[in-house]
Amino acid sequence: MAWLIILLLCFGNSSARFLDVTNKSNFELEEGVLSLLQRVQLEEFYDTVLIYGNDCVFHTVSRRLNVSTVLVSSGSTKFDWDFGSLTLILSCSPEEEKEATLRTLVKLQRNRRLIYQQRNIQPDSICKSYAEKEQFNIAMVKDDFVTSKVVHACRYFQEPNYAILSLMENKPIYIEQFLNMQGKLIRTAADFLAPRSMLYKDAKSKEMKMMGYVANLIDTFAQKVNATLQLEILSNKFIVREIFKMVERKELDIGTTLDSSLRTKPLDTSSYPYILTSYCLMLQVPAKVPYNAVYAVIMDRLIVGITFIVFCILSTLLIYTWKMSWQDLSVTNILLNDKSIRGMLGQSFPFPNNANNHLRLTVSIIFFASIMITTMYEAYLQSYFTNPPSEPGIESFEDIGRNHRKIAMPEMETKSLIKTNNSYFQEIHQGDLVIFESLPECFKLRDNFNLSYNFAVTGDRWSSYAEQQALFKEPVFYFARNLCFSRMIFLSVPLRPSLPYRHLFEEHIMRQYEFGLVSHWRSHSFFDMVRLGLAPLKDLSQPKVYSPSLLVDDVSWVMKVYLAALMFSVLCFLLEIGVNKWKFRN
Known part of the structure; x- marks a missing residue:
């Protein structure tokens, strides 16, 4: 019995020592992880911690952090959480994160992740599995973190695909990996609609390249992040529509085209607005009034009416003051008074030698009126013969039906206006529209200033047309700012959903605006078209022979x-x- 008591005392003492060592090691692990999380917070602030898994050191440490904590023991939130960019994700093991909610995955794609490795799993396999899900801000700590003081951080564009970081070194754990993509391919396809993107062959490298205010944006971004553009040449006549579909199917990373806010689409496939513009009608300049109709133009109804009233008054005064009597007053003498007619036309008429003062005053008024009327009409006549006025133009959408020329529009744009229930578009009669299935075909007619139609155009495209028409003797079209379907349209670049470097591309857009490069590209777009032979440097206005x-x-x-x-x-x-x-x- 004494030996049994001694044996139990020895076992209890050893168990107490073992528990003391275990508690001490757990405490040291918690302190190490806590210091690591505090260092991560200093590198980039976070105000929320999201923990995947049942139970690990992260649960204990989270109680000591002054941030909000969300526990997801099942590995998935099962509904859309409104997580922000200031959320740090902690996983008790690489297998614990089983997020299945699509919107939550998109929101948490760029967030930093810290993985706790309780088993001997190679870091390269973990980095590879997360890279397949396009999640790249990954760091890992093992259960020997207390003694090793080492953190494994994924580095996508290097071999091996991770880095071993010691906490004693002053190196960042998480870095922006896509600032240098080491020549990785960016898949793109261009619509080749001038002046957005134009294809040409480089004289030095003999390679096919792009030019234009959209193509330049994509090209400069690839140079900035040290990537290689993989340009796919599409021959489909519905090329713009095909680019949108390829981006949605994740077959392209960036589409070298523009997508308008009129088209109903998910925001996941659009970038930050690249251009803010309007969408209005491009109408033909009204023709000049022919010379043989100038006489009718100067005979304004109001002026003719006032002149006739003045003529009747002067005729009445002339009849009365001629004999100082109302004896000859009649409608015939008033309307067919030859003296008053000749006087107002600046011609002479018989005048009595012994005229009284009243008659002299009436004749003076007639002479003054004749000078005013003949001078006015002569000035109008000479001015209009020198530069005839224009015929009445289109003032409203309802006037389009009265005009002989219809509006030519692509089918894709008309569908967008119909889906958005554009009230102005509904005012146009369907018989006054000519719908083109092919976008390039319609734009080709517009680029050639085809006089058979009027067109719809965005404000950014009109700027190059205005630059081209500056070379014309007479402008052919004008931008009807009072006939706009929308005065605020956002044009964005199509982006593949879940593009990991979307934030860098959108930052690149804003920097180009800040430096004035977008305005520079757009102002030189017409001359780029001339240099590539896509626009003639000649007068297309077809002026009449003088x-x-x-x-x-x-x-x-x-x-x-x-x-x-x-x-x-x-x-x-x-x-x-x-x-x-x-x-x-x-």
């Missing part, structure tokens, strides 16, 4: 009116003779 003198056709309207008035006068003269003879016989 005639130094008036032709018979230019005064045809006046001659016709004069002939009609002369025939009417002869008819009245004959009628007057006939009436007098009939009275004489009676």
Whole structure:
């Protein structure tokens, strides 16, 4: 019995020592992990900790951190969490994270992850498995972390794909790995719609390259991150639509084209807005009024009405002051007063020698009115013959039907306007639209300034058209700013969903704007097209042949009116003779 008591005392003492050593090692592990988490917080601040797994050292340490903690023991949240970028992810083992919610995965793609290795798993296999899920900010600690003081951090663009970091060294644990992609391929495809992206062959390298204010953005980004562009040449006539589909299917990383906010699409496939523009009609400049119609233009109804009223008043005054009597006052004498007509046309008429002062004053008023009227109409006539006014243009969407030319639009853009229930587009009658299935075909007609149609165009594309028309003798089209389907359209670059370097690309967009490169590319877009032979450096306005003198056709309207008035006068003269003879016989 005494030996049994002695044996139990020895076993209890050894167990106490073992528990003391175990508790001491656990305490040291917790202190080491806590210091590591505090160092990670100093490198980049986080305010939330997300822990995957049942029970490990992270659960104990999280109680000592002054941050919010979310425990996911099942490995998946099962619903969409609104996690921000300031969340640190802790996993008790590489297998504990089994996140299945798509939106949560997208939000947590770039977040930093710290993995606790309780088993002997090689770091390269862990880094590889996370890289397949496009998660690259990975660091690992083993259970011997207390003695080794070593952290394994994944490094995607090197061999081996991880780095061994000692806490004694002042090196960052997490780095921005995509700042140097070591020549990794970026898959892209261009729409080759000038001036966004234009294909040309480099004279030195004999390689096919791109140029344009969208192509330059993609090209400079690849140079910045030391990547290689893999350009796929698509021959489909629905090339823009095909690029969108390839990006959604993750067959392309970046699409060298622009996607408008009019198209209903998920935001996962669009970048930060690259260009803010408007979407309006590009209408033909109204033709000049022909010379033979100038006479009708200067005869404004209001002015003619006022002149007629003044004529009647002066005729009445002239009849009264001629004899200071209302005896000759009649409608016929007022409307057919030859003295008043000749006076207002600046011609002479008989004037009595012993005229009274009232008559002299009335005649002076007639002379003054004749000077004003003849000078006004002569000035109008000479000005309009020098530069005739334009015919009435399109002032509203409802006026499009009254115009002889229809609106040519691509099918893809019309579908976008219909899906967004654009109220202005609904005002246009379907018979006044010409829908083109092929986007390049419609844009080719627009680039050639085809006069058979009017077109719809974005403000950024119009800037190059305006630059080109500066070379024309007369502008062909104008940008109807009062006829816009939308005055605020965001044009974005299509990006593959879950693109790991999306943030770098969007930062690159903002930097190009900050340095003024986007404005520079757009202002030189027309000259880039000329240099590549995609736009002619000539006048496409087809100006009319200048005639130094008036032709018979230019005064045809006046001659016709004069002939009609002369025939009417002869008819009245004959009628007057006939009436007098009939009275004489009676």
